[in-house]
Amino acid sequence: MFHWLEKHPFLFAVGVFVTIAFAGLIEIVPNFAQASRPTIGTKPYSTLEIAGRQVYIKNGCNTCHSQLIRPFKAETDRYGHYSLSGEYAYDRPFLWGSKRTGPDLMRVGNYRTTEWHENHMMDPVKIVQGSIMPAYPWLFTTKADIETAFAEQVTDQEFFGVPYNKPIPMKDGTTQVVKLAKSIAGANADALAEAKKVASKMKNQDVKDIVAHGEVPEIVALIAYLNSLK
Amino acid sequence: MDVNTFAAYGYFFLIIFLVVGSYSYIYHLYKNRKDSSGVDYEHYSDMALKDDIGDAPVKPISDEKKK
Amino acid sequence: MENRPLEYDYTVAKMFMLTTVVFGIVGMSIGVLLAFELAFPGLNTILGKSAAQYTAFGRLRPLHTDAVAFGFTVSGIFATWYYVGQRVLKVSMAESKFLMFIGKLQFWLYVVGVAAAVVSLFMGYTTSKEYAEFEWPIDIAIVVVWVLWGVSIFGLIGIRREKSLYISVWYYIATFLGVAMLYLFNNMEIPTMLATDAIGETNMGSWMHSVSMYAGTNDALVQWWYGHNAVAFVFTVPIIAMIYYFLPKESGQAIYSYKLSLLSFWGLMFVYLWAGGHHLLYSTVPDWVQTMGSIFSIVLILPSWGSAINMLLTMKGEWQQVASSPLIKFMVLASTFYMFSTLEGPIQAIKSVNAIAHFTDWIVGHVHDGTLGWVGFMIMASLFHMAPRVFKRELYSKSLMATQFWIQTLGIVFYFTSMWISGITQGMMWRAHDEYGNLAYSFIDTVNVLHPYYALRGTGGLLFLIGFFMFSYNIYKTMTAGKRLDSEPANASPMGA
Structure with a gap:
């Protein structure tokens, strides 16, 4: 100086x-x-949801979609309650985004269904006239990486104390447990069971075949993740 | 003392330091034409203009070694 | 050999000049493609449906930002360091075999690292954190390259002949330290493979995956402390280092005020780091962090303008040079754009303005004023100035350079005006309510209305890219066909017709 x-x-x-x-x-x-404590009702992600979150990240959904509802009337009207810090307690990494080319997805699970996502991801323009979102047809045949999702969950539990297999308080006073398997085989089985529920609401034949074959297409994991955003 | 109090103190002393430090620095620069080793501040600009490897440095490092 | 007089050795500078040009072309071309994908979504499958996942917007966007930031700009920083560093310290790389080795090693590792980064991003390996998308193995490679650069900086300083460090060297040192600190902290992550033992498996999932050390709001806070300051220490600080050397040298004018440069340097160092909070206004980070981010962003105008005004005043009484030399034009316009974007940024950081601007194209426009007008122009000007001295040849074409200048300036104007209009339109439409208090527009309305501006923005980007090809051609021809020079030009770079 x-x-x-x-x-x-x-x-x-x-x-x-x-x-x-x-x-x-x-x-x-x-x-x-004072690291952010989870709000009541915020649960860790299941194996399938984590796998879907990885698909979301891999395809850069966060480059166009935010996950942060600001406390303005226009935003709460459009997307629901404004975001609270504790709702992100299990988000590693955070996915707030910095550009809203498409709508916010923080609470998309509240107002979009599995069927809607299925049709929309196959061809967005058919569902939303004038949409500039690219189509994601390959997700219907590529397989989700359940093993890596499981590895991420184990990392969360071992290094950051994320409460898997423990009761989580819900808003209605009950508790819920998010299961974490003890082995890769167990994780695959859990993810497949969850995937079957999602796939049962879908029409795409490729998806049904792959799930019947005991594997999980990326689209199913992605939809499971999107449905969990509430 | 928890972390927040620590941060608040840090912040407070920082402001004091900044106000006192930067204003006295501004005053110092305004007042003095030459730095304490007797070189006019503005001569340092020659470091960019006379930068051929044969040019004489504004303040050669070998000066000190000679002493 | 023995009796040849000592000369500056530009071997490493030349290598990085090459990557500046190559990565510039790659990064900007991807950028133009992305811009047109938003205007014409059909382009998302430009290489056919089977390759759709590699050309979709979301996959390519990090490639664009990282290629221009860590490819083009960082190459430019290294290239100019290996040129300016020697000259202002008055010591040649040829004097130290060790530093020469480090420089070359740094270059090759850097090239390998960039190649790995490009491939991994194409394949979708990303941490999703902006400008820190690389997975952990590449992070490690980046750290090694950076440390080598540090060795090179401080090694060269260690054997210098000039006792005092020139202004540019301060900024290079700050770049080195700032990026090192920011990058390390923001990329704290645990590779998921490390959890394998805990569960008693031998091999679990992908090697290329890690989990951030921070969660949710904290992660956002660290990310934007990084994200904002990556802009500071990659797009601002080293570019100031360049202009403090190249503008005086090319124009033959001493810096208007050395004292002012001292003051703005320390001011910038101190203030910049506080402003990161302005990326998180109205989010869930603590209110005081947001307010601090806002206030310091405004304060930031002072040290930024300190440097910019110093540059413009350096040209005092010498404005005829701006008219006569396209090279000076580039630099003067660069510092003008620097002033412009350092004013625009703080305006966007005011909370009530940010409420409209955040998440919109206005932010994208702001970034590009700075990167195209300031960073891009200054790096190209630096290379133009270096070329005759490095290759010992006259610059190939002055008229080509002037044409490039006007084409690119027009491109930037297209870019930021269209993004202003589109950003503010978008922000206003999102918040518009009708007379009954319902939202006036559905989201898709706000997308459809932007089409013309997206097309215009793409055109602006394309003009800039065309200009960059002209630049590349000009440098290439200088290298191979420029008139040979007998002695090094002192100031104004010689240019052919």
């Missing part, structure tokens, strides 16, 4: 570092101390 600093590169670098690190220290660290 004062003439001599520019002549002493090491001290100069230290000075720069302290100056730029200061903001992070004051601004970010305090918030971490």
Whole structure:
């Protein structure tokens, strides 16, 4: 800062570092101390939902769709209750997005159905005239990566204490348990069972064949994830 | 003292430091034409203009070694 | 060999100049494709239905941002460092075999890292965090490249002849430290393979997958502390380093005020880091962080304009150079765009403005004022200035350069005007209510109305890309067919017709 600093590169670098690190220290660290606690009714994702979330990320859905409802009347009218910090407690990574080329999806599970998603993902323009969203027909035949989803869940449980297999308080006073399998085989079985429920509401023959064959198409995982967004 | 109080103190002293520090720095720069080693600040611009490898440095590092 | 006088050695600078051009073409071409995909969605399957997943908007978007940021811009930063660093420290790379080795190693690792990043993003391996999409193995490679650059910076400083560090060197050091800190903290993640043991399996899922150390709101806070400051330390700080060297050198004018540069440097360092909160206004991060982000964004105008005004005043009494030299035109327009976008940014950070602007195209427009007008122009100008000295040849064509300047300027104007209109239209339509208090428009209405602006934006981007091809051609011809120079030009770069 004062003439001599520019002549002493090491001290100069230290000075720069302290100056730029200061903001992070004051601004970010305090918030971490009180890491966001989950709101009542917020559950961890199931294996199939995590697999679907990975499909969402892989295809960059978050580049056009936000998951953050701001506290304005226009937004709550359109998308539902504004977002609360605790609702994101199990979101690793967060998927707020930065651009709303398409509508917000924070609570899409409240007003869209499996059938709607099935038709829409196959050909968006047929469902929404003038839509500029690309179609995602390949998701109906590609297989979801259940193993990696399971690995992510185990990581969540082991390193971050996400409460799988534990009672989670719900809004109506009851509790629910989100199951986490003990092995890959178990995880596959759980995911398939959940996938069958979703697929039973779908019409696509490829999807039905693949599920009958004991595998999970990416579209089924994705729809399970979208339906969980409430 | 919890983290929030710590942050609040950090923030407070920072503002004090900034106001005092940066204003005195601005005043210092405004007041002095030369830095303490006797070089006019503006001569340092020559570092960009006279930058051929044969050009004489504004403040050669070898000066110190000689002393 | 023994008796040859010592010269600056630009071997590594030349290598990075090449990647600047190549990654620039790649990143900007993808950008233009993306722009037109929004206007004409049919382009999402431009390579046929079977390749649809590789050409869909969502998959390509991170490739565009990362290719222009970490490909084009970072190459430009490295190229100019290996040029400017030697000159202002008055020491040649040829004097140290070690530094030469580090420089080349850094280059090759960088190229491998970028190739791996491109392939993995195409395949859909992404963490989804903007400008930090790479999965953990690539993150490690990036850290190694960065550390090598640090060795190179401080190594060169260690053997310097000029005692005092020139302004540009401050900014390069800040770039190195800032990006290192930000990148490390934002990419804290646990590879899911590490959990394998806990469950008693031997092999579980993909290697290319990790879980962020932070959840939800905290993750957002760290991400935008990073995201905002990545802009600071990749698109602002190193570009200021360039202009502080290249504008005075090309115009032959000393910096208007060295003192002002001191003040704006420390001001910028301090203030910039606080402003990240403005990406999260009205979100679920604590209110005081949002307010702080807003306020510091406004304060940020001061140090930003400090540098920009310093640049414009450097040209005081020398404005005829702007008229006569296209190279000076590029730099003066770059600093003008810098002023423009550092004013626009704080305006968008005001809470009530942000309520309309956030999530809209106006933000995209703002980013591109800065990246096309400021970053793009300044890096191209730097390369134009370096080329005659590095290749010891006259710049191939002045008229081509002037044409490029006007085409690209027109492109930028198309870009930001269309994004202004589209962003504000979008923001206003989202919030419009009818007389009964119901929403006036469905979402698709707000999409359909934007079509003409998207088409116009694509055209603007295309003009800029065309200009970039002209730039590439000009540099290539300079390298191969420019008139040979006997001695290094002191200031104004010699240009052929």
